[in-house]
Amino acid sequence: MDSIEIEGGYPLEGEIQISGAKNSAIKLMAVCLLTEQPVELTNMPRLRDTRFMGQLLAHLGVEVEEGPGARMSLHAKTLSSTTAPYDLVRKMRATFNVLGPLLARTGAAKVSLPGGCAIGARPVDLHLKALEALGANITLDQGYVIANAKDGLRGGEITFPFISVGATEHSILAAVLAKGESVLNNAAREPEIIDLAECLNAMGAKISGAGRSEIRIEGVSSLNGVSHKVVPDRIEAGTYALAAATAGGKVKLTNLRHDHLGALWPLIAQSGADVSLKADHVIIERETGPIRAVDMDTQAYPGFPTDLQAQFMAMMTLSDGVSIIRENIFENRFMHCPELGRMGANITVSGREAIVRGVKSLQGAQVMATDLRASASLINAGLVAKGKTSVGRVYHLDRGFEHIEIKLGQCGAKIKRVSDGS
């Protein structure tokens, strides 16, 4: 199994181009199920998760082709199956989102309950309630969701008891072809939701309010093909911004939307790094000097993203004081704490809070990635730790970060991928 080895202590100097957003790309891929015409996605990241989604779509009968220049074409002219089997769904939770589009297109679908990152229970009850509100008949059988809508889905009103990105996207994907109007209340407002709605609207859907708490969808009878550019990955951008703020140096980030990270920049600035936001790039610079302790709590967008919590914590392990980090989205997302502890960090977890007492330095160690974003925090810690850090179970990292060792290596990090040949 591959690992990533880092010789810490070298500041980052250079430029990093941000890829298309993983979390948007995999939902945009599911869009192809809603039309018989070709769908082309550009600015597509090449990741394990997009490959998993491609494998599932191919199983359903979609022609999936990866072209040059971060292009992917998807053509669901006809579907050969409406069953998404366990082996393909368990690898990545977001594959579950094919249920709504399959149901909308064919009136029936059988999709395995998902797996995904080990960051809490992560049920799909909101997804199922939303599909029921759109007229689906749902039963569970041996780990599968069996859904039917013999006369097609119909518009409905869905009020989410709390914000869910996946359930909001899933509801949109199902409601676009339903008969009549749907209203989503307390919808998620993430940029990926806007990206999905823009893509669907370009195909002829009638979605208004994406990016706000109330989304309205007037169902249409069919959708056209489209060519759509995937929004830049705000989590990848935030990860490299935090890498620079943690390791020191000066890094220019390009191909990003800095307005999608409005909750991050003030906290990086409060920690003592310089943040310069320009129309088409961002520069993060930290000269020598202490990392100041800053408290943070994760929130749904536009709050601080849970997907950057671990990377922010890695920076706070070296602060000049005590930082309280609160995780409000997932109930079990502190698995990186013991691994950071192996590198000398002083972190006490109490329920949803982590108390991070800054230490003078971290030491390189052999550590294990536990989930996708936790892996990135270990890399960031390794960049600044004394000596060698080896991050194992890199497959987590490969799910969501395109060429991380190349991008950081280009900025002077001593980082390499090591394969043990297994």
Ligand code: UD1
């Ligand atoms: C998406 C992102 C993930 C990010 C998360 C929150 C993708 C592929 N993943 O995950 O990277 O960390 O948003 O920004 O886009 N919940 C339920 N029942 C449900 C659905 C969710 O209880 O039916 C709970 C979850 O367990 C969690 C909370 O709601 O505690 C928020 O989850 P949600 O926003 O749905 O996250 P995902 O869409 O899975």
